[in-house]
Amino acid sequence: MSQLSVSEAVAETGLSAHTLRYYEKEMLLFEVPRDSGGRRFYTRELLAAIKFISALRATGMSIQGIKDYIDLYRRGEHTAQQRMGLLQSHEELVQNQLKKTRASLEMIRRKIALYQTQLDAAASATQQGH
Amino acid sequence: MSQLSVSEAVAETGLSAHTLRYYEKEMLLFEVPRDSGGRRFYTRELLAAIKFISALRATGMSIQGIKDYIDLYRRGEHTAQQRMGLLQSHEELVQNQLKKTRASLEMIRRKIALYQTQLDAAASATQQGH
């Protein structure tokens, strides 16, 4: 029950089986345990790690960036400071990206508002027979 | 002065000349005027359109999506409703994406905080000779 099959991991993470294998291979990192038949199973710890990786991806960190982070992880406890540094600079990056997205969104909203007044004006003109 | 050269448009938009030409070709839309020598120049209106397109791109709309929007634009005034609909559903999409990004960012921050307490504990242990 604390060991999930591939299909269960797919359901939990929202990633495809292909993508799970791709991450495993590209990041060369979490050694996914296998059953007697050579099939993968995912422990709770592994699942948590994958979810964290998903969060990094969802915020735009590249596969290479994540790989670098995990490589540090595997080098041991003394890399904690560096790992934190990596996360901190990524956080900053994401904040800036959010700021930019919000500004762009604001621009889009202004355009929508413009359409709205324009369409309202057209509608009331029609109603009044203009 | 209200007609910008390529290099000025590059400076204003933050896009490369390559990208400007690429957008022009892919979106098949804004007919960029040319000088006697066949070189492009950008009017203020065009610049504004390009900046709006940049906002759509910055919020993740695909080239194809933008093309669809502009195609509507060129079909005339009666497509205003549809264009607004397009923008509205894009807005919704961006909102959801923002929500997801913020959740992921929160996860990353918790991890950073974890590192911080961990490193603080290690530091004070060292200081006290443990």
Place this chain on the structure above:
DNA sequence: ATGCATGCTAGAGTGCGCTCTAAGTCAAGC
């Protein structure tokens, strides 16, 4: 008039992150 920056074209190339293919293995249920 000469040199150099800027711009032009068509089309090829790149990097990223998946995503799929093909052929095979294994375990459980009928």
Place this chain on the structure above:
DNA sequence: GCTTGACTTAGAGCGCACTCTAGCATGCAT
């Protein structure tokens, strides 16, 4: 014992958004 279905592998393929190349044209500045 046979089928079914979830899984395995190595490697090819794809879609997107640029990004660059090569070779040529134009036009301002010395």
